[in-house]
Amino acid sequence: MDQEFDQLKREFLAEARDKVQEIETALDGDRSTDRLERLTYLAHQLKGSGGSYGFQRISTDAAELEKAAELLATTSDDGRLEERIQQHVVNIRAEIDKRQRELAANLSQRP
Numbered sequence: 001m002d003q004e005f006d007q008l009k010r011e012f013l014a015e016a017r018d019k020v021q022e023i024e025t026a027l028d029g030d031r032s033t034d035r036l037e038r039l040t041y042l043a044h045q046l047k048g049s050g051g052s053y054g055f056q057r058i059s060t061d062a063a064e065l066e067k068a069a070e071l072l073a074t075t076s077d078d079g080r081l082e083e084r085i086q087q088h089v090v091n092i093r094a095e096i097d098k099r100q101r102e103l104a105a106n107l108s109q110r111p
Contacts, residue, residue, distance in 0.1 A: 006103055012053050013100050019046055020093050023065075027085065036073040039085075040066055046092065055099060061091040 019042045026035045026042075043066035050058030065088035072081045 006106065009053050009055075010100070010103055012049060012055075013096050013103070016046055016050070016058065016092070016096050020089060020096065023089055027089070031072070033073065036069055040069040040073070043069055055095065057095045058092055058099075061088045061095070064088050065092070 023039055023042050026039045029035055043062045046062035047059050047066055050056070050062055065085060068081050068084045068088065072085065075081075
């Protein structure tokens with residue numbers, strides 16, 4: 001059971017990495033409504049699935065990212081929202097990297 005769940009976690013983390021890359025791409029472009037809606041959607045997905053797999057840090061940062069993206073879509077930004085968004089993306093990426101290393105280490109220690 002643990003091996004199967006670890007495999008699901010590895011798959012989630014690989015998909016989460018892809019979502020973070022898509023978020024970064026959206027942030028590099030214009031601030032169109034479509035891009036911000038996509039960013040909000042991806043953050044929402046990470047928020048829900050992160051918690052389901054036991055990755056609370058990913059879930060928490062994704063929730064904050066989602067809120068900040070929603071605010072960015074509806075208000076003018078003095079740069080602080082953009083900074084918050086960037087920091088949450090960095091935090092999520094770092095947590096994904098950390099968890100992938102942990103799972104790889106666990107896999108290598110199995111008989």
